[in-house]
Amino acid sequence: MRLDKTELALIGLAVVLLLGGLFAAPGWLIFLLTVALAKALVVQGVVMQMKAGLVSFGQGLFYCVGGYAVGMGGQFLGISAGLVLLAIGVVAAVVLAMILGLLMTRYREIYFAMLSLAFSMILYGVLVKSQELGSTDGFNVNSWTLLGQTISGGEQATHAVFVLTVIAAAAVAFFLNRYYRSSVGMTCEAIRENEVRVEYLGLSPRWINYANYVAAAAVSALGGGLTALATGHVDPDMAYWTTSGEFVFIALLGGTGSVFAPFLAAIVFSLVRTYAIEFLPNAWQMILGFTLLGIVVFLPKGLWSLFTRARVDAPVSAAPSSTSNTRTGGARA
Amino acid sequence: MLSFFAVLIDGTIYASWLFLVAAGLTVIYGVMRILNMAHGSFYAIGAYTAASAIGWYFADGSGSAGMSFLILIGAALVAGLVVGLAVERGLLQFMYGRDEILMVIITYALLLILEDGMKLVFGVNPYFAYQPYTALGRSTIAGLKVSNYDLVLIGIAITVGVALWAWLERTNLGKILRAVIHDREVARAMGVNVRRMFTLTFLIGTTLGALAGALTAPSISVVPGIGVEVIVLAFAVVVVGGMGSIEGAAVGALLLGLSRAAAVHFAPQFELFVIYGVMSLVLAIRPQGLFGRTLARKI
Numbered sequence: 001m002r003l004d005k006t007e008l009a010l011i012g013l014a015v016v017l018l019l020g021g022l023f024a025a026p027g028w029l030i031f032l033l034t035v036a037l038a039k040a041l042v043v044q045g046v047v048m049q050m051k052a053g054l055v056s057f058g059q060g061l062f063y064c065v066g067g068y069a070v071g072m073g074g075q076f077l078g079i080s081a082g083l084v085l086l087a088i089g090v091v092a093a094v095v096l097a098m099i100l101g102l103l104m105t106r107y108r109e110i111y112f113a114m115l116s117l118a119f120s121m122i123l124y125g126v127l128v129k130s131q132e133l134g135s136t137d138g139f140n141v142n143s144w145t146l147l148g149q150t151i152s153g154g155e156q157a158t159h160a161v162f163v164l165t166v167i168a169a170a171a172v173a174f175f176l177n178r179y180y181r182s183s184v185g186m187t188c189e190a191i192r193e194n195e196v197r198v199e200y201l202g203l204s205p206r207w208i209n210y211a212n213y214v215a216a217a218a219v220s221a222l223g224g225g226l227t228a229l230a231t232g233h234v235d236p237d238m239a240y241w242t243t244s245g246e247f248v249f250i251a252l253l254g255g256t257g258s259v260f261a262p263f264l265a266a267i268v269f270s271l272v273r274t275y276a277i278e279f280l281p282n283a284w285q286m287i288l289g290f291t292l293l294g295i296v297v298f299l300p301k302g303l304w305s306l307f308t309r310a311r312v313d314a315p316v317s318a319a320p321s322s323t324s325n326t327r328t329g330g331a332r333a
Numbered sequence: 334m335l336s337f338f339a340v341l342i343d344g345t346i347y348a349s350w351l352f353l354v355a356a357g358l359t360v361i362y363g364v365m366r367i368l369n370m371a372h373g374s375f376y377a378i379g380a381y382t383a384a385s386a387i388g389w390y391f392a393d394g395s396g397s398a399g400m401s402f403l404i405l406i407g408a409a410l411v412a413g414l415v416v417g418l419a420v421e422r423g424l425l426q427f428m429y430g431r432d433e434i435l436m437v438i439i440t441y442a443l444l445l446i447l448e449d450g451m452k453l454v455f456g457v458n459p460y461f462a463y464q465p466y467t468a469l470g471r472s473t474i475a476g477l478k479v480s481n482y483d484l485v486l487i488g489i490a491i492t493v494g495v496a497l498w499a500w501l502e503r504t505n506l507g508k509i510l511r512a513v514i515h516d517r518e519v520a521r522a523m524g525v526n527v528r529r530m531f532t533l534t535f536l537i538g539t540t541l542g543a544l545a546g547a548l549t550a551p552s553i554s555v556v557p558g559i560g561v562e563v564i565v566l567a568f569a570v571v572v573v574g575g576m577g578s579i580e581g582a583a584v585g586a587l588l589l590g591l592s593r594a595a596a597v598h599f600a601p602q603f604e605l606f607v608i609y610g611v612m613s614l615v616l617a618i619r620p621q622g623l624f625g626r627t628l629a630r631k632i
Contacts, residue, residue, distance in 0.1 A: 055434050103617055109434050110368050114572050115616055118609045121565055125605025241565055245441060252438065282452040289445030293424075296439055 006177050006259065013260075014170035021162050027155060032270050034162045034230045037169045039250070040266035041223030044172060045216035046251040047262055051180070052212055053192030054108065058116030059247050061123055062093045062217040064239035066224025068133075069093075071234040074142035082144045082164065086225040093221030097214040105209045108195075120239045127236035138235025141228050161230045168226060172219055173259040179215070180259070188212050249288065252295055255302020265303055338475055340594045346483045348590025349490030353548065354563055355570035355582045356493060357541030363514055363577025364534040366433055370440040371420070372542050373564030374447035375413060379543025380550040380559060381451060382412035384460035387550070391464050398468035405465060409547035413540030416447075421535045429531065444564070452557055459554040466551035486548060493541070497579050510534065514577065569612040575622030584623055588615075 003011075021030050042063045049056050069089030073079045079088070100119055107115050128136050143150060146160050179185045190198050191205045198205050228234045237243060254265030276284035299305055358372045386408040390396050420443065428439050469481035501507040512520040513530050521527045546560075553559070570589055574581025589608050596607040603610075615623065 055437070057437075103613075107616075107620060110437060110576075111572075111616070111620060113434065113437060114368075114568055115613065117565065118569065118572075118612050118616075122606055122609040122613070125603075125609060128605065129602040242561060248438065248441070282457065283449050285445040286449035286453075289442040289447075289449075292442035292445065293439065296435065296442070 004177075007174060010170055010173050010177070010259075014166055017166050018163060021166070022159060027158055030158050030162050031230065032274065033267065034158070034165045035227060036266040036270040037165045037263060038223045038226035038230060039247070039270075040263045041169060041172055041226065042220040043223075043247050043250045043254070043262040043266055044176060044259075045220035045223070046247050047254075047256050048176070048179075048188075048212055048216040048219070050251060050256050051185075051192065052188035052209055053195075054112050054209070055248060056116045056216075056244070057113040057241060057248060058118070058120035058244050059216075059220050060239045060241070060244035061116070061120035062097065062220035063224035063227070063243065063247070064120070064123055064127075064234075064236070065089060065093045065096060066221030066226075067228035067234040067238050068127075068224075069221070070225045070228040071139060071141045072133075074144060075139065080142065080145045080150075082146045082160075082229060085144060085229075086168075086222060089221045089225040090218050093217045093224075094214055097217030101210045101213045101217075104213055105206045117241050117244065120244055121241060124236050124239040124241075127239065134235070136236060138233060138237075141232045141234065144229065157232075161226065165226045165230065168222060169263065172222065173263070176219075176259045184208055184211055249292055252292065253303055255299075255304040257301055257304040257308055261302055261304035268303065336598055339477055340591065340598050342474065342477060342479060343597065344587075344591035344594030345487060346479075346590075347594055348586045349487040350545070350549065351566060351570050351590050352490045352583055352586035353486075353493060353541070353545040355567040355574075355586060356497060356579070357538035357545070358567045359571045359574070359577055359579060359582045360497065360541065361535060361538035362571065363579075364510060365429075365531055367425070367436045367440065368433065368568075368576070369538065370437055370564060371443040371447055372538070372567055373560030373562070374444050374451070375416065375539045375542035375560075376546035376549075376563050377451060377555075377557075377560030378412045378416055378447070379409045379546030380553075380555045381455045381460060381546075382543070383408040383547035383550045384462040384555045385455070387462035387464060388460065396464065398465055401465040401468070405462075405547045405550070406544065409544040410540060412547070413543030414536055416543075417536045417539030418532075420539070421532050425535065426528070426532075429528070444560075448557070448560065457557055459556045460550070461554055462550045464551070480552075482551065489548065493544075494579065494583050501579065566608065569608050572622055573612050573615045575624035578622070578624040581622055581624030 017033070021033065025033070042059055045062065046056055046059050066086075066089035069092045070085040073085045073088045079085055104112065104115060104119075127133060127138075133139060146164065149160075187198060187203055187205075187208050191208065195205050198208075224238065227238075250265045250269050251262060253269060254261030254263075272287075273284060276287055280287070295302065354376060357375070358369055361367055361369050361372070383405045386404050387401055390401060390404055424439075424443065428436065431439070466480065466482045469485065471478050471480050472484070473479070499507075501511060509520070509525055510530060510533075512523070513525060513527055517527055566589075570582055570585040572585075573588060574583070574585030589611055592607050592611050593604060596603045
């Protein structure tokens with residue numbers, strides 16, 4: 001297996017994060033990073049669909065399924081192995097996505113957005129009305145084990161979830177990096193550009209969207225499960241539409257340019273929110289709103305385009321000379 | 334039999350509320366092709382303005398119910414027109430022509446801004462404006478006690494619906510607006526000032542949203558976050574009826590209102606489930622909604 005530059009960078013970053021997190025960073029920062037990375041996984045699910053031109057305003061559905069699977073697996077099935085709990089969440093989300101996907105893949109644009117929103121609100125509606133699951137308060141996640149070790153609160157738990165999340169995030173990013181270059185991943189972008197022409201090529205946009213939808217659900221559920229382990233609590237708000245709106249926000253903040261973008265955006269988002277809530281508790285949403293407008297108008301490809309733009313734009317501004325033209329071509333290829 | 338009648342009454346009251354909430358949303362989408370995520374915020378702004386005005390009017394302990402109704406409606410008009418105009422002139426007019434899905438995101442940003450804007454202006458404590466609600470008293474219909482205020486709400490919903498319909502179908506301005514709905518470019522080629530029509534439509538939409546909020550204020554406590562809850566319900570109504578269709582919104586509101594009332598009476602745990610369940614079911618069978626037009630695919 002040959003590793004490309006992105007993958008090497010990914011492994012390097014993961015190692016740096018793990019070493020820095022375990023030996024240098026204070027507890028609150030580790031926790032913040034853990035939750036940010038876990039949410040970034042959900043955002044990866046949103047981005048996967050954005051690449052195919054679909055905006056999901058209901059990714060909270062799978063986030064919630066992943067989280068509740070971890071909680072309920074411990075509470076009702078007596079399972080304590082953390083990895084098994086996460087796996088249950090992913091499997092549950094995949095099964096659900098395989099059913100819903102049959103319907104979802106028939107819709108595009110705002111209809112897709114609305115229907116995905118409706119499905120996550122259905123789950124929300126069911127959860128608030130189920131007393132056994134703590135209604136609107138949700139319930140706490142039982143103590144769990146990682147490879148035989150019992151994890152029960154304190155610094156040890158923070159570190160355990162952190163390690164688990166970093167490894168999971170790196171693994172997902174690794175998978176996505178290859179997925180986006182696979183035939184299904186490439187076709188997703190083609191569907192966004194021109195769906196009818198993809199059909200002319202003899203491909204079925206519907207089934208490719210289906211595969212993409214199910215894969216995105218699995219990734220998002222993993223993020224939900226990790227969040228549940230990290231915070232030790234699940235509640236129906238995970239499926240409320242504003243949660244999904246937050247994921248769309250982070251996805252746009254980062255852009256679809258790289259597998260790193262959602263992680264970067266989620267960390268920036270978490271830091272900004274932490275401080276904004278502290279200093280301006282009643283105005284931080286307003287800051288988010290203006291930021292979102294700013295991104296849509298000035299940075300439509302997200303924060304990540306700040307890194308790539310320098311490479312692509314510089315030669316274009318010097319277009320008249322012939323050498324820079326070839327460089328432009330090279331940078332775009 | 335009694336419970337059947339109760340479902341009918343409750344369902345109709347809820348349906349007229351749903352219609353009032355959704356009418357502005359569907360008008361804006363029909364003409365401008367903007368799915369206004371911030372519609373719930375206009376609802377909330379209307380509710381806050383009305384509640385403040387009512388509180389101020391009844392502050393000295395006296396006041397008449399009739400006058401308080403005028404205040405409700407006046408507050409809604411002022412709130413909807415002022416904030417609507419500010420938003421359309423200050424933001425949306427620069428965004429026209431973008432992708433529909435991008436407009437969803439832009440109005441989502443607007444929602445975030447308005448939500449906190451309201452907290453800054455009105456604070457986070459609840460507002461009450463129960464006086465118009467209690468002043469009208471209750472009446473008994475076939476053994477059921479019903480608040481008269483809710484019956485008035487049904488009347489207002491019907492009036493708003495008929496007025497919108499008559500305006501679109503029976504006046505010159507309505508005809509022009511229908512031309513814009515049908516084909517924006519041809520309408521412009523025929524000399525219609527499409528941008529002015531957009532401004533007008535947006536103001537009508539936001540004022541309807543504010544009116545719905547103002548009329549709801551007396552029966553609830555006005556707190557931050559009411560707009561966020563309402564917007565998804567309005568979406569459901571509009572999607573069921575077919576986006577952009579007035580008669581669709583009316584039918585969608587009735588369908589959802591009656592379904593919810595039935596659920597509340599017979600299976601309360603499905604109260605929220607039923608609304609989105611019906612919405613998903615309608616979309617599965619008729620993706621464009623009950624009254625929506627199918628669009629040809631373009632390359």
